[in-house]
Amino acid sequence: MEVARGQSGVQSVDRAFTLLELLADAGGRATLGELAAASGLPAPTIHRLLRTLVAGGHLRQEPSRAYALGPRLVRLGEGAGRLLGSWVHPALTELVEVTGETANMAVLEGDRVVYLAQVPSKHAMRMFTEVGRRVPVHCTAVGKALVAQLSEADVRAIVARAGMPAQTPNTLTEPAALLAHLEQVRRQGFATDEAEQELGVRCVAVPVLDGPARVALSVSGPDARFTPAARDRVVPEMQRVATELARISRA
Template sequence: MTTTTRQKPGRTRSGETGSVRTLERGLLVLLALKELRRAPLSQIARQVGLSVSTTYRLLETLRQQGFVEWEEQTGLFSVGLRAYQVGLAFAERSNLIGAAQPEMDALVADLNETVNLAVLYDTEAVYVHQVEGRQLVRMFAHLGDSAPLHCSGVGKVLLAWRPEQDVRQKVGDGPYPAYTPHSITTLPALLGELGRVREQGYSLDNEERELGVRCVAVPVRDGTGQVVASLSVSAPTSRFSAQQIPEMAARMTRAAAQVSGRLGWEERTVR
């Protein structure tokens, strides 16, 4: 007669625990490379807070599987093709990007400025799609880059229609980092700004994150009326004056309404 010991839910054997920890570290290395773009071993190790030897073993395993590339001449590591393929699978699965593409193309044709699409991920706004403008000097973010919620156009839109309790959970009680003298740094100021965003239907990053740059962002809704993304356009203040803000916001709002319609949203569903 044999007896078995049932493992408690949420508990793992020691070997499994070690494997999970290795996986977590490997993912941290990939995320570090996403931020660093191309970097030597020593810099990656510092970024993730691991020893050089441990970081090298993780990188080598990822390289063998195609998630990391290594340039022999420079000794630099970068994100590999396999990681791109995984990200592409997300893009293909998400009908959000497909719904937004025609309107983003039309906006760039009309405005000749770069247009971005961002979603809320944890405590940041993450850029998931982009159509670049044709200006010699243009504003753009790398896909996968994140923006702070408290002082970016997309971040404020993604927060504005959430309950105050959720906002506090996402950004904390402050004070928040000041990227420029115009950045919002306190919770009361942020809550007041989010109220204005809801009232006017769009958000403005008026040199809050970077001096000399303005951004208008608008909400994209799904079939339930929930804000699931933010559509934005950024430009140097030399090409985007304060007087142009209402016209730019109106054009962006029309585009966002088209995207939302493709996702099943009807204006009457929003309260």
Template sequence: MPRVVPAVIRALDVLELFLDCPQLSARQVMERLDLPRTTVHELLVTLEARSYLISVPGQPVQYRLGMPLFQLGAAFAGRLDLVREAQGVARDVASKCDEAVHVAVLDGADVIYLVKFDSTHPVRMVSGVGLRLPAHCTAVGKVLLSALDQADLDAVLPKGDLPGMTPDSITDPDLLRAHLERVRTEGVAVDVGESDSAMRCVAAAIRDHSGAVIAAMSLSAPIIRWTAQVQVEWTGLVREGAASLSARMGYRAQPR
């Protein structure tokens, strides 16, 4: 295997410190990485010479990230493709449960499905890429609606009672708002026959580099295969899948 370059690894270690701190002194870098003073000095001087770090005069001198890192990040973000990245993650999730996995985005009061990987079971969900459904009737939609602030939610929801797809659909706007509060708290949404009486679904949010919710991932299965035990397991799979896709889209989860 090719040999990694220790000096480059140390330089990257220095830069990654700034993910959590906007400014650091040479002493702080030295203490956090447990490196000799001379090594840290050489790394900082080199990174500053290429403008990857900028020195902020003071006692002691502080350093912050420079413009080239923003340019690299912007170039990376511009090349991210949600559909392409989602296909790989959705395939992995589907392979672990052999059930349908979708990735969808919000479009007004509806959701549009961008990615689908189906199960191999003869009885499975009827859906497809490009399908549009009322957001409040689906697990992915409820996740996406829960990420909106009050003004945006009011703007997208129709006035008066909401259209239903099954007898279990939430059609009362006040009930929906209360339900969305629970979704925000729990971090997942469940569709209990609200879009299709024979199906159950659980979904979680996908975030971009800024932390904004840009899509949602769901796992769907017929009620005949949906038990309390598998719901716990599949909820975990969806959380993991959404987190993995969020990481691919540049999201960095904050430590608890």
């Protein structure tokens, strides 16, 4: 293993984590050549680091010779998810108290969004999303809030791999329509889901900018109760909570 140190620590550790993140961004699987092109690192260096990660169970090499995220990362991810969820739980509870609706936290993982934490509404009729559930980016408020931070090329690559199937008659199913919508998301600072994933459900989401991961907060409820006016009223509070979470993560 390399022992040379860069400005931010042990260089080989920095590079290993860069490769893991690139693999995650590529959907969990990539070839050595793809990793070399994406990272700019020499192929022999990448090969040496990949062999170390494979030996430790953090990666596995498939018969095609491509590398994929390994089983040992599952336990690490589950532990990190639980800790991240407990860290954000007070903030979600605060949003539920203010809005009266269900609050969620989700993260972009590869080409999909994963819910990491939720505090349900106190109403008898409320939205429920299982923690750990993976959902598309194109039809969810959290997905749009997250990918709005990416370049157009990255968004096109995600939807090319994942597709844009219609979940309801309101779902955006064309990349051009999604990209135009993401411009609006960037301008207004929040994303919406107007019954695009599930009929009768309205959702709004804001990104946690400069946080420890690409994370977004969302509030969702039945559209008969969570009206557009109610949605717009909660956005400033959601942005305040997101800013506070980002500040705490940097402390």
